[in-house]
Amino acid sequence: MKKISIFVCVLLVSACSAKPYIVNSTNITVSSSREVSIVSHGWHTGFVVPADTITKQLPQLKERFNGAQFIEFGWGDKGFYQSVEITSGLTMQAIFWPTESVVHAVALAEKAEIHFPNSDVKTFCLQNKSYAKLISFIENSFYKESNGDIVPLKNGIYGNSQFYKGEGDYYLMNTCNKWTAKGLSSAGMDISTAFKLTAGSIMAFLSEESNVLTSSSSGCYTKNASYR
Numbered sequence: 001m002k003k004i005s006i007f008v009c010v011l012l013v014s015a016c017s018a019k020p021y022i023v024n025s026t027n028i029t030v031s032s033s034r035e036v037s038i039v040s041h042g043w044h045t046g047f048v049v050p051a052d053t054i055t056k057q058l059p060q061l062k063e064r065f066n067g068a069q070f071i072e073f074g075w076g077d078k079g080f081y082q083s084v085e086i087t088s089g090l091t092m093q094a095i096f097w098p099t100e101s102v103v104h105a106v107a108l109a110e111k112a113e114i115h116f117p118n119s120d121v122k123t124f125c126l127q128n129k130s131y132a133k134l135i136s137f138i139e140n141s142f143y144k145e146s147n148g149d150i151v152p153l154k155n156g157i158y159g160n161s162q163f164y165k166g167e168g169d170y171y172l173m174n175t176c177n178k179w180t181a182k183g184l185s186s187a188g189m190d191i192s193t194a195f196k197l198t199a200g201s202i203m204a205f206l207s208e209e210s211n212v213l214t215s216s217s218s219g220c221y222t223k224n225a226s227y228r
Contacts, residue, residue, distance in 0.1 A: 019140075019168030020075075020179070022193070023186040026136035028057065030128040036187075037112035038180065038206055039072060040120040040199040045180040046074035046104070047138065048112040053131075057139045060150050061105065064162055068107035070115075075141050075179040077170040078102045101166030103141050106159050120199075122206040130187040137186035141179070143167045177202050 030053060037048040051071050055062035065071060078100040113121045126134060142150040143165040151165035168174065181196035184205075191205055 018174050020137060020182065021140070022182050023133045023137045023140065026133050028053070028132040028136050030132045030135070033125050033127050034131040035111075035123060036126055036131065036134065037121050037123040038184075038202065039112050039116050040203050041116075043199055044074060044076065044176050045199045045202045046072050046176075047134070047180065047183060048072045048108060048115075049131075049135065049138070051107075053135050054138060057135060058142065058150055060152075064152070065105070065107040065160065068109065068160075070108040070111065072104075072106040072108060072112070073138050073141070074104040074176060075101060075166055076104070076176040078166070099170050101168050101170045102153060103164045103166045104156055104161060105164065106156055106161040108159075120203055122203060124206070124209070126187050130189075134183055134187040137183045141167055173197075181205075 034050055034053075039046055039048055048070050051061075051065065051068045054071060054073075055065070061071065108115045111123070113123060144150055144167075153163040153165060156162050170176075175197050177199055178193055178196050180202050181191055181193040184191050184202075185193055189209070196202055196205070
């Protein structure tokens with residue numbers, strides 16, 4: 001019986017979609033370096049990016065978050081992420097059973113470190129081509145209808161926010177934090193995504209990179225970051 005259970009689990013994982021995939025090239029063009037933040041909410045990490053580029057790619061976001069200066073994006077399990085009450089059953093299902101995914105988008109009027117004063121925030125700069133690939137990765141994280149529209153679901157869990165149907169399956173080896181790692185890899189950072197399963201592993205990587213990815217009040221610039 002134990003062997004059968006293991007076989008079933010292997011079959012389920014092998015049938016899962018590991019989307020969204022790491023982006024190696026994109027048609028998106030960005031004219032200059034841009035500032036990006038990673039926010040850790042304890043168990044979950046997400047990107048905060050300027051609203052202008054991503055809303056050009058996904059006009060529905062501009063309609064929904066008109067006037068936002070920045071947007072935070074997170075990706076995760078549909079049931080767990082949208083639930084008002086987190087139960088042990090939801091937690092176990094999210095970890096061990098392949099499930100549908102969602103994207104959580106939150107409008108911000110100020111920078112991440114101001115908006116989330118009680119969260120761990122790492123802010124850094126990306127060169128224009130690297131930033132464009134990150135934006136492409138975030139765009140690809142949304143499920144799209146045949147006409148290119150993204151699919152809104154429930155209202156989000158804090159602030160001015162919205163859930164959208166996601167691309168790919170959530171499971172043990174394709175978690176919210178691995179999603180963040182794949183985004184960083186898309187941006188050209190030399191990060192191994194295989195075991196970046198926790199928020200701590202993401203923030204530790206960024207702490208090691210802090211001396212080469214720099215932003216300041218006078219502008220956004222990069223030193224010799226470990227880009228691929």
